[in-house]
């Protein structure tokens with residue numbers, strides 16, 4: 479049953495859009511890499527779809543940058559009138575501080591727990607059932623995150639990763655894992671020149687009822 483809190487409003491959506499625009503400018507000025515706008519739209523759509531009929535949506539993001547992709551994920555959840563509960567990790571303190579500053583400026587600080595640290599260790603402390611995981615960090619670590627986080631993702635939960643096209647050698651084992659049809663339903667899309675993989679977690683067979 480849904481609570482009576484109304485998250486979605488034109489005012490809040492407008493603020494989230496302004497936050498996205500401001501973070502886009504800041505990341506470009508400071509030469510801090512971020513997903514392109516077109517991939518942000520896809521993240522928003524996936525987050526929106528995953529949030530339908532859910533009161534709270536749990537997201538883990540690995541690789542915050544200045545929080546640009548975080549803001550798109552948050553916007554999708556808000557547009558579905560759900561409450562975002564996002565943990566976003568980056569080991570670059572300056573970037574996390576920028577993200578914190580701008581989310582606070584627009585009143586969204588309660589929706590995101592920005593954490594400074596090495597995601598390889600920080601993810602081990604995340605013990606909530608995850609609806610969405612977004613990976614956008616060092617490519618050699620993608621398989622590790624995928625393996626460690628699969629059990630924390632709910633059945634039907636979504637694993638998204640960026641830069642699928644540019645790093646074929648480093649991502650070979652990761653790509654082989656997400657195309658394991660007993661575990662994931664995956665597609666790769668050319669949302670930008672780097673590409674996004676989108677994988678839906680399939681219920682483990684050993685847990686499935688016959």
Ligand SMILES: C[S@@+](CC[C@H](N)C(=O)[O-])C[C@H]1O[C@@H](n2cnc3c(N)ncnc32)[C@H](O)[C@@H]1O
Nearest residue numbers: 512513541542543546547568569596597614615
């Ligand atoms: C491409 S940027 C992220 C951009 C962000 N997702 C966006 O689109 O706005 C990658 C980030 O991952 C962070 N990173 C890479 N490996 C990491 C690790 N093991 N732990 C924490 N942060 C990491 C880097 O500091 C960098 O800020």
